[in-house]
């Protein structure tokens with residue numbers, strides 16, 4: 596039977612791609628952030644995943660404001676990075692796992708979620724940056740992917756409660772999958788940041804700590820805030836924490852924190868990295 600071996604969460608700031616490209620990992624600005632990945636590399640070598648279900652948000656690449664699904668599941672054989680730039684070189688492509696994608700979609704629709712099903716899907720820095728951080732310098736990615744895109748961009752956004760329930764539905768799909776894959780769930784984006792408007796540059800370590808402290812043991816605590824509360828607490832782009840909440844649901848009922856790193860700022864973002872084991 597398939598096994599959910601753990602969850603990996605990280606911010607996905609595009610400037611990280613530029614830093615990797617330039618080899619800036621040991622410079623004073625970047626070192627406190629990149630050092631947080633040494634444990635991630637060890638952990639991945641321990642848990643040895645071969646599939647990743649990646650909860651992320653599209654930044655205007657597949658879906659723009661004129662056509663924006665609340666939830667979209669990739670079911671492609673292959674995904675190409677088509678990021679808008681920001682110093683990020685174009686990456687190797689990502690192999691899909693369409694059979695698992697459709698199994699997840701069947702479960703979601705059976706549980707009365709109504710995702711868009713995408714047999715073509717591009718990926719952007721929300722997926723490629725976490726992969727570059729997790730598996731630097733590999734010739735080919737060691738995992739196949741199922742990307743799940745959550746609308747964190749245009750209101751109305753799905754509630755944190757709905758995103759946790761979506762993740763839990765996906766956990767049920769993973770638990771009933773008959774393959775023998777080792778599955779890691781990944782949540783990307785956040786934590787607090789706001790890129791535009793009067794509060795541009797806003798970050799909130801107190802709310803971020805609340806999220807990090809509760810994600811393993813009491814993820815429902817993160818669902819007590821409304822979307823408008825979350826925007827107020829974490830910033831207009833900090834709502835990407837919805838990806839983390841959904842990924843936590845997909846990990847399973849109980850979890851234990853293995854590692855965290857939190858560093859302000861990376862670009863405009865309070866950058867966080869977290870590893871959880873299922874227990």
Ligand code: DHB
Nearest residue numbers: 607608609861862863864
């Ligand atoms: C930044 C953060 C993001 O999550 C993103 O998608 C783009 C930019 C930033 O802090 O620069």
Ligand code: FE
Nearest residue numbers: 607784832835
């Ligand atoms: Fe983002």
